[in-house]
Amino acid sequence: MEDNNSTCGPDFDFGQLRRFPDIEAANLFAHDATDELILNEAAAALARTGSGPGNGVVVVVGDRYGALTLAAATLHGLRGLRVHQDGLSGERALAANAARLDLAGAYTSGPLDGSLFAGARVVLWQLPRSLEEVAEVAELISAHADPDVQIFAGGRIKHMTVAMNTVLSRHFSSVTAGRAWRKSRPLFVSVPLKEGPASSFPRCEFHEELGLWLCAHGATFGGTKVDVGTRFLLEYIPAMRQDTETAIDLGAGNGTIASALAKARPGLHISATDQSAAAVASTLATAKANGLQDQIEVIRDDALSSFPAGSAGLIVLNPPFHVGATVHAGIALKLFAAAARVLAPGGELWCVYNRHLDYKQVLSKIVGPTRVEGRNSKFTVTVSTRVAGPAAETD
Ligand SMILES: C[S@@+](CC[C@H](N)C(=O)[O-])C[C@H]1O[C@@H](n2cnc3c(N)ncnc32)[C@H](O)[C@@H]1O
CATH class of the missing domain: 3.40.50.150 (Vaccinia Virus protein VP39)
Structure with missing residues (x-):
């Protein structure tokens, strides 16, 4: 043409x-x-x-x-x-x-x-x-x-x-x-050709270091791999808020965070949510492959739109920073705002992001007081605490 x-x-x-x-x-x-x-x-x-x-x-x-x-x-x-x-x-x-x-x-x-x-x-x-x-x-x-x-x-x-x-x-x-x-x-x-099995998906891979199976349908971010930023974030699970019975894995992808949290804290109920149909199906497959399906509820939703305001004690997020092929910060900001709405006062948002992005200020503004908990050569891990009323811009 x-x-x-x-x-x-x-x-x-x-x-x-x-x-x-x-x-x-x-x-x-x-x-x-x-x-x-x-x-x-x-x-x-x-x-x-x-x-x-x-x-x-x-x-x-x-x-x-x-x-x-x-x-x-x-x-x-x-x-x-x-x-x-x-x-x-x-x-x-x-x-x-x-x-x-x-x-x-x-x-x-x-x-x-x-x-x-x-x-x-x-x-x-x-x-x-x-x-x-x-x-x-x-x-x-x-x-x-x-x-x-x-x-x-x-x-x-x-x-x-x-x-x-x-x-x-x-x-x-x-x-x-x-x-x-x-x-x-x-x-x-x-x-x-109409040959072979109808579908070889989801594909599953066992990760020795996490002791977890990760499963993925084709469109899932990262496939059956552990994202490097997520791997760093998982080191902070012991530091995440303990006095809550529920947590949200926001943008669950293949369900790494939800499953690692569930495995580390058997008493915790986790809502794993993503707007991607493949991610939701993958997170469910991951939960089942690890026998964690009773602890993990999977919800397809755009930026927590179906979650009540002020209902969550802990949200964990590895935000995307691409919109399709376009680099655009809007999606991360949208997810920060969603987390701010859904967190209860005192609730924590744990985030990992590329070191060069420097989201600390924006998290402080949108969610609440934000601390850098960890940094390596590539990533920053922060925790933001929701305060009652509008978020304060502090350290
Ligand atoms: C960087 S990936 C992280 C995936 C997974 N948590 C991990 O650690 O491997 C970000 C995820 O956010 C999801 N996402 C993007 N926009 C979203 C939205 N508006 N609402 C919910 N999830 C979204 C993507 O589909 C993707 O699975």
């Missing part, structure tokens, strides 16, 4: 989409050239699936904020689209955009499993950067979709590698790269 080709822009106004409730900022957008490229390349196949309610053979994976789903529904009159998005804020943004465009009934959101792809004829896929995530989706499509399924995948060229083609080729006999357009490239994937 050439740069000067027409796009579906004139027929679907991508500018009307919002990222809300995800972070909005001048340098963050609700759609990208990859969305337009995928839709253009898939146009003929989408048109062939026919329109009208309940056609149900088109699946959308990895839609950021609804651009793929809502443009496909609008441009081709499609209904019954099946959609999986890993992040809850993306799912909520799609719902909000759909409601505004009167398209709430055009699609259903679902988990990443075989039923998502059952009988699928066309798949639109914003490729993730993680090869593990590519592998998990590819396995499921190959095992469950129609044998004639056509996958129109795409991504930003800078985030794509030949290794992706290799992973896809394990599950499909036809994997072809298309022409780049505005720094995005399409991949056309078809002829599922």
